[in-house]
Amino acid sequence: xxxxEQHPSxxxxxEGDSAVIKCTYSDSASNYFPWYKQELxxxxxLIIDIRSNVGEKKDQRIAVTLNKTxxxxxLHITETQPEDSAVYFCAASKSQxxxxxxxxxxxxxxxx
Amino acid sequence: xxxxxxxxxxLIKTRGQQVTLSCSPISGHRSVSWYQQTPGQGLQxxxxxxxxxxxxxxxxxxxxxxxxxxxxxxxxxxxxxxLGDSALYLCASSLPATNTEAFFGQGTRLTVV
Numbered sequence: 001x002x003x004x005e006q007h008p009s010x011x012x013x014x015e016g017d018s019a020v021i022k023c024t025y026s027d028s029a030s031n032y033f034p035w036y037k038q039e040l041x042x043x044x045x046l047i048i049d050i051r052s053n054v055g056e057k058k059d060q061r062i063a064v065t066l067n068k069t070x071x072x073x074x075l076h077i078t079e080t081q082p083e084d085s086a087v088y089f090c091a092a093s094k095s096q097x098x099x100x101x102x103x104x105x106x107x108x109x110x111x112x
Numbered sequence: 113x114x115x116x117x118x119x120x121x122x123l124i125k126t127r128g129q130q131v132t133l134s135c136s137p138i139s140g141h142r143s144v145s146w147y148q149q150t151p152g153q154g155l156q157x158x159x160x161x162x163x164x165x166x167x168x169x170x171x172x173x174x175x176x177x178x179x180x181x182x183x184x185x186x187x188x189x190x191x192x193x194x195l196g197d198s199a200l201y202l203c204a205s206s207l208p209a210t211n212t213e214a215f216f217g218q219g220t221r222l223t224v225v
Contacts, residue, residue, distance in 0.1 A: 032211035043216040097160050098143045098206045098214060099168040104154040
């Protein structure tokens, strides 16, 4: 099956700096890569996603890049704010339903 | 539009018992997936149901089972509970298409003592 690895497990940045979280996947058939944000005590929520026919996608301060050849994708958050503090999960999925393989999460802390 | 609703929110069970968790998806969502979330392990896929049929299954023992009803509501059952089953169980619903956004419920916190 698919194996998704996520790094780093914890990340602290100063407010206004950028944060980068990286994930690798093992199954070349994976073609959908969502990122979820989970605030403390709350449910995971989708913040951005990318499909395998696209190399980069941006939504305001958040961007995701995908390198299919190397089988890795990354989340970039610019101009970080304290409300960006949360656990971020990457995931990968194939076109066989809605079965997502998640990374183990990155706990991001933005220091005011 | 109501979100995904999971009941109960908290459960305490004894080893060896069984438990049933419930999930009501967003109206119109026919795909329901279940995940186990534990510290350090992230979210691990249990199974996905679509139109009352199991469409995908993760690598969990047979003690974990589920079903989906005609109204898309889903239940998950764990039999012969073990201490290691203590976790947050999250349900997610999606539109019928594949590879679409998963909307998560608040989860059921299961503690096995």
